[in-house]
Amino acid sequence: MMTKKKEFTERRKHERFKIKNGAIAMIRPLNALGTTQKYCQIINISRGGLSLRYIDRDGESNEPVKLDLLFIQDSICSVCLKYLSLKPVWVFHEPSKTSSKHLKTKQLGLQLGKMTLQQESQFDHFLLKVTYRYQMQIK
Numbered sequence: 001m002m003t004k005k006k007e008f009t010e011r012r013k014h015e016r017f018k019i020k021n022g023a024i025a026m027i028r029p030l031n032a033l034g035t036t037q038k039y040c041q042i043i044n045i046s047r048g049g050l051s052l053r054y055i056d057r058d059g060e061s062n063e064p065v066k067l068d069l070l071f072i073q074d075s076i077c078s079v080c081l082k083y084l085s086l087k088p089v090w091v092f093h094e095p096s097k098t099s100s101k102h103l104k105t106k107q108l109g110l111q112l113g114k115m116t117l118q119q120e121s122q123f124d125h126f127l128l129k130v131t132y133r134y135q136m137q138i139k
Helices: 117-130
Strands: 023-029 038-045 049-056 065-073 076-084 086-093 104-112
Touching: 023 049, 038 117, 065 086, 065 117, 076 117
Parallel strands: none
Antiparallel strands: 023 038, 023 065, 038 049, 049 104, 065 076, 086 104
16 A cells, blocks of 8 residues: 655755743833733744734734844843844644633744844844854854
């Protein structure tokens, strides 16, 4: 009996890196009157984007947001990259593990937008600090 194998074609331009503990992302509304910020677990990251996991307490929101990347080590925020432009690429609603209908866990895929030279430098520094493999590739 022959089985058909589906071929997987990698479409990403940049390799994804695993994240160390302490790296988090914060999504904030552009306007101060919007919903509260969301602290997100970074699942993986690349030069082109990242994927996040977070608890969505407020439901869907279409308001513009900005992204900050933080690395907290020994209760000190050692690397912080603010105001990255981004474009949501996909959202995945994870099955609920709690009885609460108001707490939903989501995964979010984001494409990073254009960065200033300073942001690119800070982003490289962030990748050096928070990933396992990036150190080997930036020599």
